[in-house]
Every structure is written in structure tokens, then in C-alpha cells.
Amino acid sequence: MLSAVLKWPALVLWRAFFWTDDRATWQYDVWVLAILAFVWLTPPDWLSDPTASGPGLIGWIQRLFVP
Amino acid sequence: MTFTGAIGAACMFPLRAIIAVCVALRIHPNVLTLVGVLTNVWAAWALAVGEFVTAGWIMVLANIFDFIDGKVARELALETPFGGFWDSVMDRFSDISLFIGLIYLYAELGRTDYVVISAMTMMFSVMTSYTRARAESVIPKCKVGFMERPERIVLFMIGAFTNRMAAVLWVIGVLSVVTVADRLYFTWRELNRPTAPSPSC
Numbered sequence: 001m002l003s004a005v006l007k008w009p010a011l012v013l014w015r016a017f018f019w020t021d022d023r024a025t026w027q028y029d030v031w032v033l034a035i036l037a038f039v040w041l042t043p044p045d046w047l048s049d050p051t052a053s054g055p056g057l058i059g060w061i062q063r064l065f066v067p
Numbered sequence: 068m069t070f071t072g073a074i075g076a077a078c079m080f081p082l083r084a085i086i087a088v089c090v091a092l093r094i095h096p097n098v099l100t101l102v103g104v105l106t107n108v109w110a111a112w113a114l115a116v117g118e119f120v121t122a123g124w125i126m127v128l129a130n131i132f133d134f135i136d137g138k139v140a141r142e143l144a145l146e147t148p149f150g151g152f153w154d155s156v157m158d159r160f161s162d163i164s165l166f167i168g169l170i171y172l173y174a175e176l177g178r179t180d181y182v183v184i185s186a187m188t189m190m191f192s193v194m195t196s197y198t199r200a201r202a203e204s205v206i207p208k209c210k211v212g213f214m215e216r217p218e219r220i221v222l223f224m225i226g227a228f229t230n231r232m233a234a235v236l237w238v239i240g241v242l243s244v245v246t247v248a249d250r251l252y253f254t255w256r257e258l259n260r261p262t263a264p265s266p267s268c
Binding site: 038047 | 068069070071072075117119172173176178180181210211212213217222225226229230231232233234235237238245246249252
């Protein structure tokens, strides 16, 4: 039972990284959304971005809730 | 329909009109490919001087040429093996010129870290195409891995329009490494697969 539970994340990761699916599938959409989330949500400071400024969406939410 | 499928279908409307114009004018597809590369060099210059939004629009223009050349070739019955070869070679020039633009920009800003990141990402982007081309000389097909040229181009545009080029470089870099690894593994697996026994007479 436990091995079956542990198998799922490994399987998902293997499927995501050893990519064999086509474009315009729901699996592709999931990857695209994950990438867009990383690009737009990560505060540029975390990556020491040389050109971008501002806190990014995560930083903005953080500022809203953390005094 | 999927989210990305819907975006693709929406983009096809204006592209169909542009393809129709090029077919009506009988523009040679190899000329379209060359214009695409030159436009990408222009985009690289805009990246180099830090004009990201301008670079984004120029990349849109460049990739219209890039996208329609194959379709125009088909419509005009001008598909040739040399056309495919020319397209692949010119694509590498386009890819590399965009990275050189970024490397110049980061060097000007004195950011050696991002010069190295851009150079590494450029290396793995080229290797993504090379591993597939080389693999397909020894196995029939090697279409595995996520980060191919269309994904790279769209990410470059997103990075330029929204000024998130550093995040985009990280995504392209890491996923290009994974794609090269996928292709090496896939080719190794295909070449070491036990062949089916031939039927005995």
C-alpha cells in the first residue's frame, strides 16, 4: 500500500521530465501553467534578476500579509 | 479543447491570411526563412540594448516568418530537402543571436553570473536540437523532451514583454538540460532494445 502511494509522485515526476506527450494535451497545459507560475510569481530578487524590478506577485502577496 | 490548443487555434486566424498573401505573391519560402533570421538578429540587438518590449514585438514579427515558411513551401509545392536543411540551419542562427543579445546586455551591466547562465542556456538549447538531429541518424524518431524551439521562442517573448528574462533563462536552461538527457537516454534505450527474433523459415 505504502509503496503504491510512494510510486505515484515518482511516476508523475518521471512522466513530467521524461516528456513523450504531444502539444495541446492537458499534460502540456499543466506544464505550461507551472512554467508561467514560476516566471510570473517568483520575485525577481530571488533570482537576482539584472533587469527586472519590483517584488513580483509572491512578494506583493507577502507584503500584503506580513507586516 | 485544451488551453494551449485554444491559443494556437486563435493565432492561426491571422497567420492563415499572411500565408495566403505570401502564396499569392509567390514569395519563395527560403527567402521568408532568411528574412526571419535577419529579423531575429534585429530582435537580438533590441535585447542587447535592454529594449525588451521592442525586442518582444520584433520577435513576434520574426517568428511569423519562421512559422509560415514551411506552410508557404507546401502551398506552392516548393518543399525540397534543401529547404528543410536551410530552415534548420537558419533556426540555429536565430536562436544563438537572441542569446548573444542577452549575453551582451548582461556583460554591459557587469553581471558575470547571468553571462554564464545565458551562455550555458544557449549551449543546451543548441544541444537540444543537435541531439535530436544526430539521434535521428541512428534511430527513426527521437521526439522526446519538453523544451523544443517553439517553447523557447514563446518563453523568450514572455520574458521580453513582461521583463522576466532571468526567470525565463532559468526555465529554458533547466528544461533544456532535462531534454538533452531525455534524448540521450531514449536513444541509448532504442539502440539497446533487443530486436525481435526474425521468423524462422
